[in-house]
Amino acid sequence: MNRRRFLVAAGAAGLVLTQSPLALTLPAQAKGLAPTPTMRGGANNYRPNAPLVDRLGSGFWVTGTVRRAGDGAPLSGVRIQIWAATTIGGEREPRNHGSVLTAADGTFRLETEQIVPNFGEPHAHLAYDDGAFKTVFLRPVMPSARDTSVNADFVLAPA
Amino acid sequence: MAKQHKNLVSFGIWTGIALLVAVPVVLATTSPYLGYRSMAYIIGGFAGIVALALFLLQPLLALGALPGVNKAHSRLWHRWVGASIVVAVLLHVGGLYITSPADTVDALLLVSPTAFSIYGVIAMWGVVITAVLVVCRRRLRLRFSTWQLVHNGLALVVVISTVIHAVMIQGAMEEVSKWVLCVAVLATTTGALALHWVVKPLSRRRRLDRKALSD
Numbered sequence: 001m002n003r004r005r006f007l008v009a010a011g012a013a014g015l016v017l018t019q020s021p022l023a024l025t026l027p028a029q030a031k032g033l034a035p036t037p038t039m040r041g042g043a044n045n046y047r048p049n050a051p052l053v054d055r056l057g058s059g060f061w062v063t064g065t066v067r068r069a070g071d072g073a074p075l076s077g078v079r080i081q082i083w084a085a086t087t088i089g090g091e092r093e094p095r096n097h098g099s100v101l102t103a104a105d106g107t108f109r110l111e112t113e114q115i116v117p118n119f120g121e122p123h124a125h126l127a128y129d130d131g132a133f134k135t136v137f138l139r140p141v142m143p144s145a146r147d148t149s150v151n152a153d154f155v156l157a158p159a
Numbered sequence: 160m161a162k163q164h165k166n167l168v169s170f171g172i173w174t175g176i177a178l179l180v181a182v183p184v185v186l187a188t189t190s191p192y193l194g195y196r197s198m199a200y201i202i203g204g205f206a207g208i209v210a211l212a213l214f215l216l217q218p219l220l221a222l223g224a225l226p227g228v229n230k231a232h233s234r235l236w237h238r239w240v241g242a243s244i245v246v247a248v249l250l251h252v253g254g255l256y257i258t259s260p261a262d263t264v265d266a267l268l269l270v271s272p273t274a275f276s277i278y279g280v281i282a283m284w285g286v287v288i289t290a291v292l293v294v295c296r297r298r299l300r301l302r303f304s305t306w307q308l309v310h311n312g313l314a315l316v317v318v319i320s321t322v323i324h325a326v327m328i329q330g331a332m333e334e335v336s337k338w339v340l341c342v343a344v345l346a347t348t349t350g351a352l353a354l355h356w357v358v359k360p361l362s363r364r365r366r367l368d369r370k371a372l373s374d
Binding site for chain 1: 194197255258259262271272328
């Protein structure tokens with residue numbers, strides 16, 4: 001192998017090395033948006049079929065989006081169940097449980113009483129549990145107990 | 160004059176201990192969170208605070224270091240405070256279980272999303288093992304020094320994990336008084352252990368060396 005051929009070969013190898021990570025990521029990108037996994041403790045104190053409500057209280061907002069795994073298309077009319085410990089009681093208090101439907105753009109929001117720390121952390125619980133997609137339970141933690149909103153986004157995979 | 164000075168010091172020590180224990184408990188009773196909680200949750204939470212505060216006394220009682228309490232009374236108190244800690248831990252876990260069985264079982268099975276619950280469970284098992292060893296102490300026929308090593312080792316694990324558990328929790332305790340109590344608990348525990356396992360053996364050896372030299 002002369003010097004020129006060696007350099008060409010090394011260059012080609014280098015090109016392959018720089019290209020290959022991209023090539024490896026391509027199939028994953030083709031697969032698209034990965035579904036949201038259920039969080040630890042997400043289903044605790046779940047009461048299935050929380051009633052659809054306009055609001056559960058005032059001053060605190062639970063917000064989020066619901067999209068389809070893969071293409072990331074927003075899902076409208078999807079029921080999200082929400083519960084949390086607030087100033088009117090704990091997570092098992094029925095008045096702290098309610099459902100909302102997503103809008104056309106896949107967003108949802110529910111006004112509640114102020115969420116307070118429960119079992120050592122201020123957090124909310126959200127569930128998608130209606131069959132068309134795989135069930136997902138989320139348990140977002142508020143960075144501060146003084147926060148007046150918490151967000152949780154769902155990416156749902158077909159059941 | 161010397162006696163007056165001693166009285167003043169002992170008054171200061173007892174006042175300090177009373178404040179270290181009472182202030183965090185009293186401030187926790189003023190937490191707005193209590194108004195949003197069930198009685199089981201409140202009792203469970205306060206049982207945890209009380210257990211933390213009792214850890215301040217245990218090493219001092221074990222050493223017989225509290226002014227005005229003789230060694231025999233000190234040992235008796237150490238047992239009663241120990242028994243109270245066991246009861247407090249049972250009330251803590253029981254109260255939390257009634258409040259939210261799912262969250263409590265998750266914690267006990269070490270699958271809870273909150274890291275502090277792991278430290279709480281370590282401390283709980285440390286207290287349980289300590290209590291079992293205390294009850295079975297005669298039957299085990301351990302050498303006294305072995306017993307002390309096991310008992311003190313468990314105490315250190317229990318206290319450190321309790322403190323980590325407490326400071327990580329956002330709850331009814333007021334932050335500053337919680338930190339002060341936690342630092343004080345760590346100080347009395349590590350201070351008592353250092354005194355027993357390092358300072359006393361060293362000074363004993365020095366005394367023996369001096370005696371050997373003078374002989």
